Amino acid sequence: MKTFNVPIIYRSPLITAIKxxxxxxxxxxxxxxxxVLDFGPLRILLARHFGFCYGVENAIEIAFKTVEENPGKRIFLLSEMIHNPHVNNDLLAKGVQFIMDTAGRQLVPWENLTPDDIVIIPAFGTTLEIEAKLSSLGIAPLQYNTTCPFVERVWNKAEQIGQQSYTVIVHGKPGHEETRATFSHSRSNTPTVVVKDMAEAQLLATFITGASQAAEFYERFKGQYSEGFDVVKDLQRVGVVNQTTMLATETQGIADYIKNVIMDRYALTDENVAERFADTRDTLCYATNDNQSAVTGLLQEQADLAIVVGGYNSSNTSHLVELCEEKLPTYFIAADDQMISKxxxxxxDFHHKQELNSDVFLPEKDVVTVMMTSGASCPDALVEAVIRRLLSFYGLEQQIEQVIENYK
Incomplete structure (x- = not known):
């Protein structure tokens, strides 16, 4: 796999040696x-896979190279390049401006842009409508494009099955930049509807079977279906694609569920189900799969608590938190300095979108075992900083160098 030129500030000698x-x-x-990193009174269980993925490293390389090669020019990002505050703040410090926030609210008016400006498309991709807007302003929309190749693969699959007259069901968070982009690209080829979770998939199934009145669909899925969507006709042949950072097991569960509903509705078998349900399994992102599988492997061990490092608005990171929360106390942090003391x-708390201050953290016992992982947009340097911070509570910081040597 291709390697990228990522700024050294995001690298970690410790994590690099381990990986x-x-x-x-x-x-x-x-x-x-x-x-397993055994420091005596502190044991750290580090997930097999975590941190920057291919798409993130690709985006970082393009963005920082663009800044370096265009001194004096105004450089804009459509929105946050990735969901990590440290990386985004580093770009802001270099003079890059965000045109929109992550919800799509305008921060820089379109009319302020000129053909001489540079606009970078973030790793999530963007909508066809925004591409057209940039073109109308005299800006080549894809000249500085950091869209993740695995996101583009989802778009290609949606287009492929759309051309075969399947309706596309997108499993994703309706307000997320990637889902908005995927929805835009898909609806240009075929009827498209977004479901955010299994509950919405089950609701959609009631319209597939006719258990719910068609008229109800337009209210229940308001803002989540393409223009002209015909709930009776357009749910007869479907395929499921996903926002690449969703829980892979949930996407597969939704696809399997919808497939079974279609099979029952039209009395199909495994041999002829493709008449009405498209096989789209290859749209699951490798990094999402690897990181989530690594957490599943991590959770086979015994520990006192888990720490997940990443941006608060990172979808893939929140799903790692979800997995850990099912088994043990889990702390979702963005940086090492959030660990005030032992x-x-x-x-x-991403469920309620609020920061919490807890007076209970590391337990008082002879050996404390901490599970640790990070999101796909989190620099390895932050993970090392968290490890160093934990060690400082036990006066063990000096042991890091020996661990690095052991893994070389």
Whole structure:
């Protein structure tokens, strides 16, 4: 796989050494057991896969290279390039401006842009409507395009099955930049509807079977279906694609559920189900799969708590938190300085979208075991900083260098 020129500030000597060692031992990525860092009174179980994915490294390389190669020019990002505040703040510090926030609200009026300006498309991609808007302003929309190749693969699959007269069901968060982009690209080829979770998939199924009145669909899925959507005709042949950072198991569960509903509705078998249900399994992102599978492997071990590092608005990170929360106390943090002391931590409750301050953190016991992972947009340097911070509570910071040597 291609390697990228990512700024050294995001790299970690410790994490790089560990990842390189694991890669040599497990080139086929079949081993999802964690890396055990034993510091005596503190044991850290590090997930097999975590941190920057291919799409994120690609976006970072393009964005920073664009800034370096265009001194004096105004450079804009459509919105946050990735969902990590440290990376986005580094770009802002270099003079890059955001045109919109993550919800699509305008921060810089379109009329302020000129043909001489540079506009970078973020890793999530963008809508066809925004591409057309940039073109109307004399700006080549795809000249500085950091869209993740795996997101584009979803678009291609949606187009492919759309051309075969399947309606596309997108599993994603309706307000997320990637889902908005995928919805835009898909609806240009075929009727498209977005479902955010299994509950909405089950609701949609009632319109497939006719259990719910067609007229109700337009209210229940308001803002989530393409213009001219015919709920009776357009749900007879379908395929499911996803926002690449969703829970892979949930996407597969939704696809399997809709497939079974279609099979029952039209008395189909495995041999002829393709008449009405498209096979779209290859739209699941490898990094999403690997990181989530690594957490599943991590959770086979025993630990006192889990720490997940990443941006609060990162979808893929929140799903790692969800997985960990099912088994043990989990703290979602954006940086090491949120761990105030052994007893105090500031962390994020993404269910209620609020930061919490907890006076209970590391338990008082002879050996504390902490599970750790991070989102696909989180720099490895932040993970090392979190490890160093934890070690500082036990006076063990100096042991980091020896661990690096052990993995070389």
């Amino acid at each position: 390189n060692s694991r890669k040599k031992q497990d080139r086929m990525k079949k081993d999802f057991t964690p890396t 007893d105090k931590i500031r962390h994020y």
